[in-house]
Amino acid sequence: MSDLPRTTPPQEPNKVPTIVAVVLMIGTFFSVAIMGLGFLTLLTETDIIEVQGLGQAPGIIGMVAAILALTFLMLPTLRAARATFGAAMLATIVVPLAHLVVVWIVATVTGESIVDATVAARDLVLRGPSLILGLSALLVAGAAVMVRARGQQMRWPWEKHPES
Template sequence: MAVIGFFALAVFGLGAVSVATDSDIISTPGLGQAPGIVGMLVAVGAFALALGTALRRMRPSFLSVPSIALVTALAHLVAVWIVVLIAGGDLIIATAVSGELVRRGPSAVLLLAAAVAAWGGVALRRTRAQHPRWPWERHDDDE
């Protein structure tokens, strides 16, 4: 649930940044959609892996939330940098695109979305929430 929440918050936040700045998230011409798609897939994977690692503890700590958010944002930046480097073949363009992501706010959006979703994931784990069940699905021994 937290991974889906992260993806939804990230897509909403990136869309809001795009509308607010009236520009594309990656505005370098000729790169296509691959850097954004791969970057987001890697960010979701990094978020899931980092959160899964934190939730393996018996009582996960909210202190893991900042590191999960940072790992997610950095994984996104590295993935975009690598894909732009492969697609564009130029180290300077790849670095400039990654720098623009940090400077214009998309990386901050991913960092914030990851922090909110990770906090929610840790909170769900700490409360030991269970799947909702219909009354007839419960196996109470009291009956």
């Protein structure tokens, strides 16, 4: 027998449960997006949707659509054994696009004309709210991947794993 102490193989670190990562991601995305949109309105002295007669429904339902898009896009990634940043990068495009499409649809239904809805959607793209939603989604989705992978070293696909 050897005099060297026995070492046990390293155990996999405890991961954050998927439901906790999803709830934190949703709450953080909503907070960061509202903060960013609030600063945008403060700095530009304009409303997010300035078209008269549309009301609050397009903005509220659009934000719900953005949250649902982020959740359904990131859920498979957060459930995976090894979370990656690919879905977080995709969220940068999908989340603001979902918001934009839903705002346009709701504005078409609640507004006076399709022109009002198109002007509202154009303003979301040209004045910066869509950019803020995309950056918020990237930040929060990336953070959710890092939280879910807690204790694991993030690696590029071409890096060799020490256990192989």
